[in-house]
Amino acid sequence: METVVSGIRPTGNLHLGNYFGAVKNFVSMQQSHRCFFFIADYHSLTTHPTPENLHGNVKQVLVEYLAAGLDPEKATLYIQSDVPETAELYLLLNMNAYVGELQRVNSFKDKVRKQPDNVNAGLLTYPTLMAADVILHQASKVPVGKDQEQNLEMMRTFARRFNNMYQREYFTIPTAFNFGQDLVKVPGLDGSGKMGKSEGAANAVYLMEEPASIRKKVMRAVTDAGPTEPNQEKPEVIQNLFSLMSIVSKPETVQFFDEQYNQCQIRYGDMKKQLAEDIILFTDPIRQRIESISADQAYLSKVARMGAEKARESASKTLKEVREIIGFRSF
Numbered sequence: 001m002e003t004v005v006s007g008i009r010p011t012g013n014l015h016l017g018n019y020f021g022a023v024k025n026f027v028s029m030q031q032s033h034r035c036f037f038f039i040a041d042y043h044s045l046t047t048h049p050t051p052e053n054l055h056g057n058v059k060q061v062l063v064e065y066l067a068a069g070l071d072p073e074k075a076t077l078y079i080q081s082d083v084p085e086t087a088e089l090y091l092l093l094n095m096n097a098y099v100g101e102l103q104r105v106n107s108f109k110d111k112v113r114k115q116p117d118n119v120n121a122g123l124l125t126y127p128t129l130m131a132a133d134v135i136l137h138q139a140s141k142v143p144v145g146k147d148q149e150q151n152l153e154m155m156r157t158f159a160r161r162f163n164n165m166y167q168r169e170y171f172t173i174p175t176a177f178n179f180g181q182d183l184v185k186v187p188g189l190d191g192s193g194k195m196g197k198s199e200g201a202a203n204a205v206y207l208m209e210e211p212a213s214i215r216k217k218v219m220r221a222v223t224d225a226g227p228t229e230p231n232q233e234k235p236e237v238i239q240n241l242f243s244l245m246s247i248v249s250k251p252e253t254v255q256f257f258d259e260q261y262n263q264c265q266i267r268y269g270d271m272k273k274q275l276a277e278d279i280i281l282f283t284d285p286i287r288q289r290i291e292s293i294s295a296d297q298a299y300l301s302k303v304a305r306m307g308a309e310k311a312r313e314s315a316s317k318t319l320k321e322v323r324e325i326i327g328f329r330s331f
């Protein structure tokens with residue numbers, strides 16, 4: 001069985017874009033792979049959160065991923081800082097990571113631009129920490145988006161470098177997990193091609209969002225003046241609304257509004273009403289699970305403990321071998 005590792009940055013609430021773009025794939029992957037999903041709270045420190053924010057955000061993502069269907073019995077779901085082997089491997093990898101190559105990483109250069117007052121060493125060595133996360137479990141696959149390609153290349157470099165240095169095929173060289181046609185791009189409500197919180201809160205529908213708020217947002221979604229000729233091509237904003245509908249609604253529903261559009265009889269208000277109800281049908285059970293899991297401290301603590309235990313079992317085996325290979329040997 002292939003080993004998969006992916007890190008989740010604890011930033012903000014999950015929206016439909018996160019769900020259909022990533023979480024749903026994690027949920028199906030846990031059936032067929034040896035999966036490690038962890039909350040990257042060490043990485044979070046690069047932006048200096050307060051202790052309260054850090055803890056609150058970690059809890060929120062844990063709760064939302066559980067509510068969305070990650071199964072702690074199937075996947076190993078853990079919090080990065082619960083596995084100190086991560087930090088040890090990170091330290092060891094840093095000895096073979098060169099400042100020059102780290103400075104050339106695009107996401108580092110972005111951060112230097114965005115937070116010039118906080119260019120800390122953690123930001124510079126973000127790719128070594130990521131490499132440690134993955135090779136710690138000898139993972140062969142990393143499901144990440146396009147924006148992480150360079151980080152993935154760095155992981156491969158560090159793993160290969162270690163193998164070359166000690167003349168052993170020790171670390172598995174990870175590759176990107178490609179979802180191919182399973183990769184769903186969820187359009188936003190503002191008519192843009194992408195749902196995301198950086199595009200503004202009104203653009204995204206959150207899994208934890210109340211029905212009333214969803215209805216309000218969807219009714220405000222951007223449309224146009226309507227078609228003037230039968231069967232005319234849909235402008236991008238309208239196409240995006242249809243795409244969103246095809247993700248959450250039944251095919252017959254989409255077909256109905258498509259025909260209405262083609263006959264120039266579409267009423268966007270009706271379409272949006274339907275879209276809102278179909279979104280709610282999907283999100284509301286998740287929202288309710290978010291609420292009940294969030295209140296269940298005993299369950300959360302059990303999940304975290306179980307995850308840490310399973311992850312440390314895998315990690316400590318690697319560290320024991322790595323120490324031996326490097327020459328940290330007992331007398």
Ligand code: TRP
Nearest residue numbers: 005006007008009040130133144
């Ligand atoms: N950097 C990733 C992100 O921004 C999160 C992450 C941290 C990660 N460690 C990882 C992803 C290891 C995959 C594997 O989304």
